[in-house]
Amino acid sequence: MTIKFTEEHEWLRVEGDLVVVGITEHASEQLGDVVFVELPEPGTKVAKGDEICVIESVKAASDILAPVDGEIVEVNEALSDNPALVNEDPLGAWFFKMKVEDMEQLDAFMSEEDYKDFIG
């Protein structure tokens, strides 16, 4: 299973022709207890860098960006009911799944090892 990481502390996991997106453990630790996640609408076409989610914690609020061009095909409604899942299991608490035509877009992102170096 391929997993990549962005400099914005998102993880991207490839599942067939879909890319599953969440935030890293480092990001969830930085944010503290997550209390609210605003998810995008399935069917939304997004471009890389679009602000498509808002995540709110006890310490701050931040945007989650579309890491690549594509279409949102599914969102994790469980996060709406229980945002704390982001803290409990960051790698399991996915936010949305994207259909991506050009998987080569992911080549630009970091491997797990590179990401660990990135966050020091």
Next chain:
Amino acid sequence: MTDGVTGAAPCRFDSAAEGIAAEVAMLAQVAATGQPARLLWQARVPAIVLPAACLRRPGFAAAAGRAAAAGWPLLARPTGGGPVPQGPGVLNLALVFPAEAGLTLEAGYRRICAPLTAAFARLGLTVSAGATGGSFCDGAWNLSLAGRKIVGTAQRWQRRDGGWAVLAHALILIDPPLAAVVPVIDRLHRDLEFGTRVLPDAHTSLRAERPDLGVPDFIRALGEEDTDGSPAPAQGRAA
């Protein structure tokens, strides 16, 4: 630097919604230009401002109706935390700046707390950062005086080309009607099932500590500090 301060007077808005909108616009501007900005503002009309997360809580509509009936309508804001008062007696400082690589939330909080701490010191008051049990919107980056909250802080981060733009916001209690609003916020906590109480004795204000001082004095004291969003000297971390 864009400066929302004119002499010793803050920008005055009718509604806190206008102040919040001005902060959001500044964040977008800084995200686009990379130029830091700051704004000091007050709202004329009292309100309780709370994060969007609260709007989804069961019982929100009824709680909002009760608060409005008590003279404290509810407004949403784009930062995290809990309900806070706005209106006369509350001064807001917004610092908006591009984040250098590796900036942490804690560093962002230090950056806004440092000039405020120095301003209070100039007025003879020693404040420290840390959680203040029983205060509204409690967090590790309150500024408190002898265990009573006098400043609350929050942040919003927005992506910009090559990094992030940061809105660091401070709510400074100059002379708010704490005896009136704290019970309303406490009721909100119960109505929205936060599981925490808000107590009047957990807060203080500049006027309560120094009856001879007001908004112009605080802004003058702050004006002597660097509040352009540049990195602050290292300080001890709050718990």
